[in-house]
Amino acid sequence: MLIIQDALGYKELGELIANKGWIEYISRGPQREPFYPFLISISLRIADTTHFSFITIQKGQQLLFLFATQLLSYKLLRTLKVKPFLVSLAVLYIGFSPALINTYLCLFSEIAILPFVIATVIQCSNVWKSIHSYTQDNGSSAKSLIFNGLLLGLLFLILTFTKGIFEISLFILFIPFMVFAIKGIQKKERLLWQSNILIILCLLTTFFLPLNSYKYANKKYNGTFALTNRASFALFGNLRRRSEKITSKSLASAYAFVVGEAFCMETIDPDSCRFWSYHASDNFAGQQRLEYLDLTTSETDKHFMTLAKKELIKTPFNQILFASVETLKMFFFETPNNIGFVVYPRWLDNLYHKPKLMYSFTFLMAFMSLFSFIFSIFYVWINRKYFNFTSFNIKSTLTILSILLLMGPFIGLHSLFFVLPRYANPIIPLHIILIAFCLNNILHKTRKD
Known part of the structure; x- marks a missing residue:
């Protein structure tokens, strides 16, 4: 462990x-x-x-x-x-x-x-x-x-x-x-x-x-x-990322990321796949948070929720499309990306890496x-x-x-x-x-x- x-x-x-x-x-x-x-x-x-x-x-x-x-x-x-x-x-x-x-x-x-x-x-x-x-x-x-x-x-x-x-x-x-x-x-x-x-x-x-x-x-x-108090920060960051312009490559990498980050990087390319990691959404929200340093936790939460609603209204097609993509992850639960933070016996670790x-x-x-x-x-x-x-x-x-x-x-x-x-x-x-x-x-x- x-x-x-x-x-x-x-x-x-x-x-x-x-x-x-x-x-x-x-x-x-x-x-x-x-x-x-x-x-x-x-x-x-x-x-x-x-x-x-x-x-x-x-x-x-x-x-x-x-x-x-x-x-x-x-x-x-x-x-x-x-x-x-x-x-x-x-x-x-x-x-x-x-x-x-x-x-x-x-x-x-x-x-x-x-x-x-x-x-x-x-x-x-x-x-x-x-x-x-x-x-x-x-x-x-x-x-x-x-x-x-x-x-x-x-x-x-x-x-x-x-x-x-x-x-x-x-x-x-x-x-x-x-x-x-x-x-x-x-x-x-x-x-x-x-x-x-x-x-x-x-x-x-x-x-x-x-x-x-x-x-x-x-x-x-x-x-x-x-x-x-974690929902509004994560929600805005993710909706903000999804509002970016859709390209064939960004869509392909989003679907490939469903199977796992490693699979995406192997089949598309690292830069396109990193955009769909939690780092990208956290960066969007983190940059916005810099403007709220003087606000209370409750006030910051309200501002993030307001911004999240605006992103949802601004790009509804993007949001629905990528929400459906994210939904698929709930069925890909046996992805190799779910095997982490545990030291396994060598024979089992080798099996997981086939x-x-x-x-x-x-x-x-x-x-x-x-x-x-x-x-x-x-x-x-x-x-x-x-x-x-x-x-x-x-x-x-x-x-x-x-x-x-x-x-x-x-x-x-x-x-x-x-x-x-x-x-x-x-x-x-x-x-x-x-x-x-x-x-x-x-x-x-x-x-x-």
Whole structure:
């Protein structure tokens, strides 16, 4: 485990919590999302009281997260009635995926979120099941419904406190509950609208109250009502870069960069490819920041957001085009660029540096992930007739819908920014689950025909 770049920043934040507490952490902010630094602070405290090093303890903690992800993925795949062979294959792959192994061995927050992403999907399924029970037993299962709703909100809070972008996902997840509530009111089905409104209230209680309390703490101590303050700087820098004139070479290098920076430099040229690295977008934003040195953090944030909106309005075609290019990176998660900051055994390192083998694997996994994602969208659309609570055929359909409602906003919002390879890591297990689900349905249909 090499602690450099962002990893060093995470360790410093963990030390801040461990040594000086939460008030100091918040007052120096807005900082990064707090959950992963909190986990690091736990490892640091254990290291101080035992003979084990911090790295040993942290690696053990992160191995538990990876193992928990495998167990929860197994449970979710069984819920979706995927064949045992495909379940085993998917669970094994999650444990041996080059991208996920690298995540486990790096001091980045993506590893901490993996099991909670799967747990959130499972809990969504439990919520749908509770709504079904509530509508069938005349409301006698209200306690189970409320418990599942509160737990779902708590899981979303953990997701958001690890990756702030998930805050938007919960708003998207509200849509099915609101649709069913409105449908229940229109059809005068009291139990249907009542159960869905209860879930919405539960989510507001265990998600929005703690989240807004944390934001108010940031407002009190540093004048910014926000979870973090990194979004506006990165957003403007990336939108400003995309507003440059499009040439055939710049477009080709943008697409080549999807596979990885090394691939782009090998197939196009270094100068064209560097334009699509995070250095270029940070330079655009960094130059603009020089004009805001006398402003507060909150004022700087507002100025960057205003400039970002102007760039979006000025070159809408460029922004849509390059957002679609950036979206593809979320499916190229097994890129060799995702293998970094880890010292591997020589034989494994040599394997990773065989270009033809690794790029073939990268394109294969990207194709399977993109195909299964599109397949799942069509699956939900075709089975929309099951969006009722008279039978529980709805279970698989709404479970897949829950996965898509998590993945869709996550992918879409990242498309506005520069996507580092590791940004896709939180949804890799969901990609693998959708691939297994897709193969299961295709094989089942083939045998049936």
